[in-house]
Amino acid sequence: MNFELTEEQIAIRDLAREFAQKEIAPIAARIDETGEFPRETVKKLGELGLMGIEIPQEYGGGGLDCLSYVLTIEELSKVDASHGTIVSVNNSLVCFGLNAFGSEEQKQKFLTPLASGKKLGAYSLTEPQSGSDAGNMKTRAALAGGEYVINGRKSWITSGPVADYIILFAATNPELKHRGTACFVVDTKLPGFEVGKTEPKLGIRASATCESTYENYRIPVSHRIGNDGDGFKIAMSILDAGRIGIAAQALGIAEAAYEASVQYAKERSAFGSRIAEFQAIQFMIADMALRIEAARMLIYAAANKKDRHERFTREAAMAKLYASEMAEWATSKAIQVHGGIGYSKELPIERYFRDARITTIYEGTSEIQRMVIARSALEGK
Numbered sequence: 045m046n047f048e049l050t051e052e053q054i055a056i057r058d059l060a061r062e063f064a065q066k067e068i069a070p071i072a073a074r075i076d077e078t079g080e081f082p083r084e085t086v087k088k089l090g091e092l093g094l095m096g097i098e099i100p101q102e103y104g105g106g107g108l109d110c111l112s113y114v115l116t117i118e119e120l121s122k123v124d125a126s127h128g129t130i131v132s133v134n135n136s137l138v139c140f141g142l143n144a145f146g147s148e149e150q151k152q153k154f155l156t157p158l159a160s161g162k163k164l165g166a167y168s169l170t171e172p173q174s175g176s177d178a179g180n181m182k183t184r185a186a187l188a189g190g191e192y193v194i195n196g197r198k199s200w201i202t203s204g205p206v207a208d209y210i211i212l213f214a215a216t217n218p219e220l221k222h223r224g225t226a227c228f229v230v231d232t233k234l235p236g237f238e239v240g241k242t243e244p245k246l247g248i249r250a251s252a253t254c255e256s257t258y259e260n261y262r263i264p265v266s267h268r269i270g271n272d273g274d275g276f277k278i279a280m281s282i283l284d285a286g287r288i289g290i291a292a293q294a295l296g297i298a299e300a301a302y303e304a305s306v307q308y309a310k311e312r313s314a315f316g317s318r319i320a321e322f323q324a325i326q327f328m329i330a331d332m333a334l335r336i337e338a339a340r341m342l343i344y345a346a347a348n349k350k351d352r353h354e355r356f357t358r359e360a361a362m363a364k365l366y367a368s369e370m371a372e373w374a375t376s377k378a379i380q381v382h383g384g385i386g387y388s389k390e391l392p393i394e395r396y397f398r399d400a401r402i403t404t405i406y407e408g409t410s411e412i413q414r415m416v417i418a419r420s421a422l423e424g425k
């Protein structure tokens with residue numbers, strides 16, 4: 045595999061980097077503190093073409109490849125992981141799904157405004173009783189007179205409180221379990237949809253996460269994506285793409301923690317020398333550098349397989365598992381290198397630590413990724 049970046053990939057990476065440093069860095073600490081959703085910067089990211097990077101230009105996207113998407117999420121997350129989450133969800137959990145499974149009419153109506161950043165999207169699979177066991181959904185979509193009537197409660201919806209459209213999964217034939225599910229596009233302005241409680245989170249605090257309820261929410265059949273019965277498989281395919289994005293987010297957070305640690309080690313003195321001269325510090329820095337590069341290779345390999353239009357379920361699970369656990373470890377080590385000041389809100393290190401924690405949980409926990417990898421190894425799935 046050749047990971048030498050093309051001119052186009054370098055250009056989008058630099059665009060994301062420059063925007064993150066100029067527009068996001070000045071507000072990152074404040075929005076982490078307040079939990080305020082960054083509407084202005086998200087709007088500008090849409091204008092820059094970063095909300096539908098892999099989507100064909102005819103549907104409002106950038107027409108670029110998955111590695112370009114990875115580089116963008118990495119750069120944004122290096123500065124602020126909340127922006128990384130918002131952009132990742134819109135790109136992969138929403139636009140990727142619509143592009144892969146939507147009809148021409150759905151692409152015109154929903155994908156084009158979402159990929160061009162004029163509208164914001166969310167993805168809604170999880171329910172209070174079903175997170176990892178995603179097939180066990182209770183939200184019901186009943187077909188009646190040419191439309192579906194939806195009732196139920198969903199949870200942990202990233203960007204849910206501000207989304208215009210939501211990719212929703214619901215049971216149409218509960219007795220068929222996962223084979224009795226379907227995928228829909230929900231217009232959040234229509235009656236019957238309500239935003240529920242917003243989660244008070246440990247990290248990625250500026251990315252709004254909420255519950256939602258559906259009470260006799262009526263949706264035309266034309267808002268169903270794919271066939272009735274295919275909902276679970278669509279949800280899983282979309283999550284494969286999403287997991288590459290979360291891996292890239294974890295990589296970006298870890299890189300930020302690493303770069304801050306290198307700089308601090310060179311500046312800080314103890315016992316008459318710079319702490320960078322102590323082997324205890326050097327070994328932490330060396331292991332951080334090593335694991336970051338290993339994560340990068342796994343992520344780029346997964347993106348490469350996706351770009352070759354081959355199934356990338358296993359590669360995405362490996363990339364997410366390794367990168368997220370690495371980020372959790374690296375941000376903890378970054379606090380260790382910094383000592384007391386790393387634990388203080390005066391520096392962003394403690395934010396990196398809190399933000400990294402979610403990457404081992406959402407879009408499939410580390411345990412789920414291990415299940416996916418093991419099934420691929422043992423059952424050839």
Ligand code: CAA
Nearest residue numbers: 169175176178179200201202277280281357406407408412
């Ligand atoms: N792509 C396509 N099809 C897939 C697939 C994939 N990646 N994975 C499974 N399938 C298919 C299987 O082939 C099988 O098909 P058949 O019906 O033809 O046999 C069907 O789906 C059922 O598969 P399994 O038997 O493997 O299903 P399972 O119930 O054992 O679950 C699982 C498998 C991997 C554990 C899955 O449930 C899973 O990934 N769980 C985690 C869910 C998750 O990531 N949730 C996060 C939600 S998003 C979020 O975090 C919030 C946010 O806003 C960011």
